[in-house]
Amino acid sequence: MTIRTLAVVGTGLIGTSVALAASRHRVTVYLSDRDETALRAAAARGAGRPEPPPHPVDLAVLAVPPSQIAPVLAQEQARGLARSYTDVASVKARPEREILATAPDPSSYVGGHPMAGRERSGPLAARAELFRDRPWVLTPTRFTTKLAFDRAVGLIALCGGVPRVMRARAHDDAVALTSHAPHLLASLMAARLRDGPVPAARLAGQGLRDVTRIARGDSRLWGDIVESNAGAVADVLTRLQEELAGVVAALYDLAAPDGDGPGPETRGKSRHTLVDLLERGIAGVGELSEDRADGGER
């Protein structure tokens, strides 16, 4: 489905990257952002025109935090910004539920989530190639029209992404596991570094830097993301919490001096608990490697 005109609402990293990719394909792109500085920066990079379109565009991309998708869609549909709508938020079920309840026309909307990102945020970090060969999830509802769906697929093609259709709930469960829970774990570990004496951080190596790197992300955006997917993230962390409790108990068993703690049988079980976790961890990392070619979101 050819797209001639595109509106991008929100000129952060993802919105500006989409706009840059579309502009390279001679699509006329109209940009908007509540933040005038971000808007001017995106326009200066050649991402599009920092003004409202004179007529409804073929497709509007809502590149705003998850909690803003439904209100912004209602507002833009009321204004008649576009003929079809999609978004790029990393949570899909709650916005979908809100849209079905409040949007003037849910049928012209299809949820989307390109699995791509960078450590840096904002329009100056945007790149037209950000989505190349990356999965880009679409979550049509039973109301979504074929036209709206095809236009979103057309946008993914312009960006060089790989469309993947999923149910919103399945998407959110998956990213709770692969993105949102890992982010909070990284934050929990990084926050602990401030407990320790200063020299602790001076002994830190690449492993710790890797484990905690994603915790750098913008706290307001990530707060919005994890809140919007709170139930699924809580479920992942609850399972992790249960296993963590067993690991801590095993460690305390093994920390007791010989003859002063649990007997050899309990020690043996505790040792098994640790090695079993380590081995399942190795297997888990192995599953990631097999899919390495998929790339994906940071």
Next chain:
Amino acid sequence: MTIRTLAVVGTGLIGTSVALAASRHRVTVYLSDRDETALRAAAARGAGRPEPPPHPVDLAVLAVPPSQIAPVLAQEQARGLARSYTDVASVKARPEREILATAPDPSSYVGGHPMAGRERSGPLAARAELFRDRPWVLTPTRFTTKLAFDRAVGLIALCGGVPRVMRARAHDDAVALTSHAPHLLASLMAARLRDGPVPAARLAGQGLRDVTRIARGDSRLWGDIVESNAGAVADVLTRLQEELAGVVAALYDLAAPDGDGPGPETRGKSRHTLVDLLERGIAGVGELSEDRADGGER
């Protein structure tokens, strides 16, 4: 302190790397390992002679897992392998306690831990440059002689490392925070990936790969490490567990639909819990960056 002859007991990644660095400085290096294949591989790489020394060497480096340091030291001192001894294990307090209780001569030993590593293990992954400009902790006891200490410092100089003297307990508390607890967290997260449906891993991006990468490490060696430092690791994970419980509770509050869950005040508190964690995480990562020049252990 000039070292002319060196014995390396254990020709894994670290032992072989030490041997390669010393061999480049024309030190005569004698290698041993219970694993004949590892021993031959290290010798084939030019790390040293795969045979016992004809006379006691200046310094022996015990490059065996933490639980093996004290028994191997006792055995080698009884044989008269060297005039001084050090080790490279990533846990220091428990081996020190065991050595003070059982070694024929605790005064000729000083604990050591080079903060360097690689993802790969074994003699084929060894590199003479592994320790260059990295911190190398030494943990002398009140019994350690000046001669034993100076010889260990001489070895660090041969390897291009930066000596840093610490108490064994302070070292272990620091690495529990910066290395051992992060490793178990990475394992816990990676193990969760096997819970999910297969497509979850296919949506994984660089962030998840970074968070879980260290979980690849050898499960027997890491089991030995975390068991040897069990108390300190359990203390770090207990603090993390307490905060995790608060985060999970906040997420469940926020997951409840409007009007069906807690009131706005509780929601506000839960939101604050999340954003506060995210912000402290950003600050924690920032402390690491300030010390980036230190490099360190994976």
